Amino acid sequence: MALQLKTEHASDTQDLEPHQKVVKFVVLKKSEPDHAERAELASFEETMLPHLDAAHNLARWLLRNEQDAQDVVQEAYLRAFKSFSGFHGSNGRAWLLTIVRNTSYTLLKKNRAVDLSTTFDEEIHASDHESASPAAILEHAEDAELIRNAMDQLPTEFREIVILRHQQDLSYKEIGEILRIPPGTVMSRLARARGKLKEYFAAQIGKEK
Amino acid sequence: MNCEEAIKLMDGYLDGELDPMTSQRIEEHLRDCHKCEQAYETHTALAHAISRAAPYYKAPTELRQRIQSSLRATAGLRDSRGAARENHTLLTSPRAERRFVLPQTPWNWLALAAAIILAAIIGSSFLPRLRTPASDQFLATQLIASHVRSLMANHLTDVASSDQHTVKPWLDTKLDFAPPVIDLSSEGFPLIGGRLDYLDNRPVAALVYGHRKHFINLFVWPAAPDEAKAPKTITRQGYQLLHWADPDFNYWAVSDVNVNDLQLFKQQFETRTARH
Numbered sequence: 420m421a422l423q424l425k426t427e428h429a430s431d432t433q434d435l436e437p438h439q440k441v442v443k444f445v446v447l448k449k450s451e452p453d454h455a456e457r458a459e460l461a462s463f464e465e466t467m468l469p470h471l472d473a474a475h476n477l478a479r480w481l482l483r484n485e486q487d488a489q490d491v492v493q494e495a496y497l498r499a500f501k502s503f504s505g506f507h508g509s510n511g512r513a514w515l516l517t518i519v520r521n522t523s524y525t526l527l528k529k530n531r532a533v534d535l536s537t538t539f540d541e542e543i544h545a546s547d548h549e550s551a552s553p554a555a556i557l558e559h560a561e562d563a564e565l566i567r568n569a570m571d572q573l574p575t576e577f578r579e580i581v582i583l584r585h586q587q588d589l590s591y592k593e594i595g596e597i598l599r600i601p602p603g604t605v606m607s608r609l610a611r612a613r614g615k616l617k618e619y620f621a622a623q624i625g626k627e628k
Numbered sequence: 629m630n631c632e633e634a635i636k637l638m639d640g641y642l643d644g645e646l647d648p649m650t651s652q653r654i655e656e657h658l659r660d661c662h663k664c665e666q667a668y669e670t671h672t673a674l675a676h677a678i679s680r681a682a683p684y685y686k687a688p689t690e691l692r693q694r695i696q697s698s699l700r701a702t703a704g705l706r707d708s709r710g711a712a713r714e715n716h717t718l719l720t721s722p723r724a725e726r727r728f729v730l731p732q733t734p735w736n737w738l739a740l741a742a743a744i745i746l747a748a749i750i751g752s753s754f755l756p757r758l759r760t761p762a763s764d765q766f767l768a769t770q771l772i773a774s775h776v777r778s779l780m781a782n783h784l785t786d787v788a789s790s791d792q793h794t795v796k797p798w799l800d801t802k803l804d805f806a807p808p809v810i811d812l813s814s815e816g817f818p819l820i821g822g823r824l825d826y827l828d829n830r831p832v833a834a835l836v837y838g839h840r841k842h843f844i845n846l847f848v849w850p851a852a853p854d855e856a857k858a859p860k861t862i863t864r865q866g867y868q869l870l871h872w873a874d875p876d877f878n879y880w881a882v883s884d885v886n887v888n889d890l891q892l893f894k895q896q897f898e899t900r901t902a903r904h
Contacts, residue, residue, distance in 0.1 A: 460703045468692070475687035489691050496695045497702060553669035560677035570682055584643065585678040590801035591645045602645070610639040613671055620674065 463503045467496065470512045473587050474519045480582045481523040483571055495522040513593045520579065520597060527575065555624055556617075569619040577612035584609060629657040634664045642671055644798030648786050655788060676793060767880075768862050768869055770827050775845045775867065775882040778823065778834065784843065785821030785836050795822040799833050807833040807848040807877060808901045815896040817844065837893070844883040844893060851878045859894070861887060870894055874901070 474495060478488040495518045499506075506514055559565055570578060583594045591602040598605070634657045640646045641654045658665045778784050787798040796809035799822050811819040816839060823834040825847065832849040851873045859872040870881045870890045879897075881890055 456703050460699060464696070464699070468695075471687045471692055471695070472684075475691065476685045479685035485685075488685070489688075489694075492687065492691060493695050493698060497698060500699055500702060553666065553673045556670060556673040556677060560673060561681050563681040563683060566677055566681045567683055570678070581678060585675060586682065586684055588797060588800065591640070591643065592801075606640045606643075606645065607636070609643070610636075613639065613674055616678075617670060617674055620677075 459503065460500075463500050466511045467499060467503075467515050470515050473512055474515055476586060477516055477579070477582055478519050478523050480570070480586075481520070481575060481579055482526065487526060491522045491526055492519060495519040498522065510593065510596075512587070513589065513596055516583070516587070517597045556620060559620075559624055565620070565623050569616055569623050572619045573612065573615055576608070577615055580605070580608050581612050581616065629653045631657075631661060631664055634658070634661065635667065638664070638668055638671060642668070642675060642794065644787050644789075644794050644801075648783075648788070651788055672791070672793075679793075764860075764862070767828055768864055771845075771847060771869055771880050771882050772864060772867050774825050774827060774834070774847070778825075778836070778845060779843060784823065786823045788821040790819050790821075792819060795819065795835070798822060799824075803831055803833055805833075805850045805877075807835070809835060810897060810900045812837065812893070812896050812900065815900075817893050817896065839883070839885050839889060839893065842883055842885045844881055844885065844890070846897070847880040847882070848877050851876060861890075863887070872898070874898075 471492070474492050475488060478491045478495070479485065482488050482491060495515070499515055499518050508514055570581065573581065580594060580598070583589045583597065589597070591605040594605045595602045600608070634654055637646060637650060637654055641651055646654070658668055787795055789795055790811060790813065792809045792811045796806070799809065800806045802824055809819070809822065813819065817837045820836040820838050820843070823836060825832050825834040827847060828849070830849060832847050835846040835848065837844040837846060859870070861871075862869040867882060867884055868887050868890045870887075870893075872879050872894060879894075881893060883890055883893075885893075
């Protein structure tokens with residue numbers, strides 16, 4: 420086999436001898452930048468496109484509007500691609516969701532649909548008397564409409580943490596990375612979110628009766 | 629633990645995010661305090677309701693296409709210029725294409741040689757991993773040791789819960805795979821909890837089941853493609869080991885229950901995982 424390799428190679432070089440310099444120039448120019456870029460795009464798509472559903476779901480819940488959600492996700496993917504060279508972590512989903520979240524907030528703030536300060540100051544604990552019983556909740560646990568209504572009423576910060584936990588199945592550590600808060604705060608915010616949700620849920624059940 | 633503390637930590641407990649010691653203290657409190665137990669039940673019911681019934685908005689197909697073409701537009705500016713240049717050289721010099729291909733020929737040979745060497749390396753590194761009876765015996769020793777240790781060192785579970793929806797997410801966040809977790813209470817094998825373990829040179833999930841006064845450790849880890857699929861039993865030092873595999877996972881059940889009970893356990897587990 421070695422012999423065959425040598426002879427073939429030899430015949431090629433002979434064939435090319437007169438124009439060799441020109442050839443090298445063309446090959447380098449053509450393949451290097453394109454190849455690198457195409458490889459980066461392929462690697463980006465391979466890492467990030469599997470999380471498209473997660474990205475869309477989060478944006479859809481945050482914005483409560485399909486068209487906005489699609490625009491935000493597209494924008495987030497472009498932003499992610501531009502800073503992809505800075506991504507060295509192993510958790511592509513958390514990284515992408517962080518960008519989706521930030522992009523969503525940019526739009527929400529622009530539309531003045533969210534006011535971070537008021538939702539955080541809200542007193543959650545004062546409303547225990549409205550709480551629904553486990554039995555009542557279980558009875559309505561399959562009622563998607565009712566659950567969606569209750570979720571949509573939640574302040575954005577609470578809605579997003581519930582989604583990250585229950586639909587994306589992220590750990591406190593991952594949620595903390597996305598929201599830039601320590602795991603202890605993830606726990607207390609989830610507790611407050613669930614408390615609030617329980618309240619809305621009870622109100623929804625009450626309305627039905 | 630008092631109620632205030634229990635309420636504060638309840639969500640962490642529900643999400644399987646607490647350390648085993650704290651989880652156990654919460655569990656003790658919930659057993660004694662009806663009010664907190666009620667609150668916990670409500671939170672659990674709510675959590676299940678959200679996971680089950682809240683809509684998950686999947687991305688429409690056209691969004692994927694839109695994103696892909698916008699990515700190409702961003703990355704592809706030079707792409708199209710490159711194509712133009714290629715056309716240009718092709719037009720000015722009719723031999724360009726041939727020249728472009730030929731200098732690569734030696735590389736193809738190199739690539740072939742590299743592939744052969746790589747295949748040889750991969751092949752040889754996998755050879756020792758083929759299951760031989762000897763390696764099974766070694767694994768059996770490890771499995772029994774792990775089973776005994778779990779009972780002896782009072783470290784049966786890292787996450788103690790009979791609720792598969794608590795055990796599973798906890799394990800999923802700690803491992804690089806998502807083992808099936810199923811409560812078999814109605815079949816006589818109540819789920820007691822889950823634990824992380826290290827076996828066969830990798831982290832594995834250990835699911836702990838009870839059966840009358842006995843414990844069953846079910847070790848689960850992803851199946852290698854070439855792994856033997858036939859179930860097998862091993863009896864050693866009074867322990868029964870039962871092995872089976874499905875396309876995704878390897879299972880080893882270890883216990884001191886008799887072999888028929890262990891077979892029954894396997895059957896129930898398989899029926900239920902098949903249904904899920």
